[in-house]
Amino acid sequence: MTDRLARRRQRLRARQADRFGRMAEQVHVHNPFYRAKWQAAGFDSPPTLDDLTDLPFTTKAELAGDQDTNPPRGSNLTFPFDRYVRVHRTSGTTGKPLRWFDTPASWQWFLDCWLETYRGAGVGPDDRVFVAFGFGPFVGFWTAFEAAQQLGCLVMPGGHLSTEQRLNVIREEGATVLVATPTYALRLLEVARELDVDLAGSSIERTIHGGEPGAGVPAVKRQLAEGFGARVFDHAGATEVGAWGYPCGVGEHLHVFEEEFIVEWLDRTTGELLPPLDPGARESDPSLGELVLTNLGRIGSPVVRYRSGDVGRLCAAGCSCGRPTVYLDGGVRARADDMFIVRGVNVYPSSIDAMIREAGGVAEYRATVRERRQMVEVELEVEPEPGREAEVLRLGLQDLFQRRLSLRIPVRIAATGSLPRYELKANRFTLERP
Numbered sequence: 194m195t196d197r198l199a200r201r202r203q204r205l206r207a208r209q210a211d212r213f214g215r216m217a218e219q220v221h222v223h224n225p226f227y228r229a230k231w232q233a234a235g236f237d238s239p240p241t242l243d244d245l246t247d248l249p250f251t252t253k254a255e256l257a258g259d260q261d262t263n264p265p266r267g268s269n270l271t272f273p274f275d276r277y278v279r280v281h282r283t284s285g286t287t288g289k290p291l292r293w294f295d296t297p298a299s300w301q302w303f304l305d306c307w308l309e310t311y312r313g314a315g316v317g318p319d320d321r322v323f324v325a326f327g328f329g330p331f332v333g334f335w336t337a338f339e340a341a342q343q344l345g346c347l348v349m350p351g352g353h354l355s356t357e358q359r360l361n362v363i364r365e366e367g368a369t370v371l372v373a374t375p376t377y378a379l380r381l382l383e384v385a386r387e388l389d390v391d392l393a394g395s396s397i398e399r400t401i402h403g404g405e406p407g408a409g410v411p412a413v414k415r416q417l418a419e420g421f422g423a424r425v426f427d428h429a430g431a432t433e434v435g436a437w438g439y440p441c442g443v444g445e446h447l448h449v450f451e452e453e454f455i456v457e458w459l460d461r462t463t464g465e466l467l468p469p470l471d472p473g474a475r476e477s478d479p480s481l482g483e484l485v486l487t488n489l490g491r492i493g494s495p496v497v498r499y500r501s502g503d504v505g506r507l508c509a510a511g512c513s514c515g516r517p518t519v520y521l522d523g524g525v526r527a528r529a530d531d532m533f534i535v536r537g538v539n540v541y542p543s544s545i546d547a548m549i550r551e552a553g554g555v556a557e558y559r560a561t562v563r564e565r566r567q568m569v570e571v572e573l574e575v576e577p578e579p580g581r582e583a584e585v586l587r588l589g590l591q592d593l594f595q596r597r598l599s600l601r602i603p604v605r606i607a608a609t610g611s612l613p614r615y616e617l618k619a620n621r622f623t624l625e626r627p
């Protein structure tokens with residue numbers, strides 16, 4: 194690490210310590226959820242940043258349990274309830290949705306974090322931003338929308354429109370930035386092809402993706418970049434955590450916004466904390482770990498040492514963009530709670546997805562994971578893109594899974610247009626239990 198980088202890391206650490214201390218003081222006095230947790234861990238006075246690793250982790254199940262036992266709002270609230278102005282819900286892919294409350298200050302903090310993504314992607318006030326999504330209780334697109342407006346962009350909501358109508362909005366308003374999940378961006382490309390709309394030649398210059406792993410996967414990124422004729426950026430955040438990951442435009446790096454979040458990284462199997470990898474560690478390094486996040490500015494409903502469920506490879510500071518913050522190489526690779534084990538092999542849906550994207554030629558697919566007599570099996574149905582030789586695609590995929598995962602995964606061909614398409618996050622994996 195150069196002296197300059199070391200000094201910038203030191204300043205960052207001092208800023209974190211100051212903000213953590215101020216947050217912990219308020220939370221220790223006024224937030225019943227964390228006060229109880231911290232007191233049980235022996236902290237009768239507010240912890241400092243040096244105490245962080247002695248504090249207990251927070252899990253999603255624990256927060257959901259707290260909302261069940263302290264209905265309807267749970268006890269992770271630092272201020273009197275009349276100070277809160279917004280509530281959002283997690284998308285609830287696993288278990289019951291969490292409800293998350295924000296004060297005006299914590300909401301503004303969330304938007305400020307989103308601005309870091311726009312800055313990293315080179316988006317400015319002259320841009321016209323299309324947020325291709327129907328606005329529901331999911332927080333991601335609300336924050337993307339409001340942050341773009343605060344940046345001075347012209348911003349277009351994309352709710353209650355068909356995919357064809359969304360393509361029209363992009364054309365008519367001359368949108369320069371598309372914000373969408375990677376799944377939906379690929380869907381826009383598919384429909385554009387069917388309608389003979391040239392998105393690569395459209396006004397879109399940048400695409401920003403979040404909500405699910407994918408945009409950091411090289412094969413997906415390439416497909417999006419070519420399809421939109423645009424630069425493709427990844428973003429990461431969560432309803433209960435905030436917008437913690439932003440792109441810098443170098444390689445597939447997703448920086449952790451360490452000015453506002455403290456990140457730890459742990460081995461999921463042993464629960465041990467891992468040191469960040471040296472920058473430039475190669476793909477052959479197998480380390481994938483789960484991120485543990487503490488936010489420093491959402492004092493009304495904070496998370497401290499939160500097991501985010503986001504899995505990736507955390508690299509030490511030293512990205513060639515010059516930022517002093519640590520980053521994820523390849524973005525968020527997977528969700529920890531989606532993992533299943535087939536004949537002793539840990540399989541993440543996102544790694545199967547990455548292989549399918551890499552192979553190319555698949556318009557849509559669906560996977561079924563079956564548990565039978567202690568055995569787990571996966572089967573895949575794929576819809577070939579128009580003009581693809583189905584049998585070649587089928588055998589090619591089976592061979593790819595065999596080589597990469599040492600697993601026989603049977604692939605069946607599905608009729609064109611027969612598999613479901615997705616507007617937000619994909620839900621291509623179904624689990625069947627006897």
Ligand SMILES: [Zn+2]
Binds near residue numbers: 442446513520
């Ligand atoms: Zn960077």
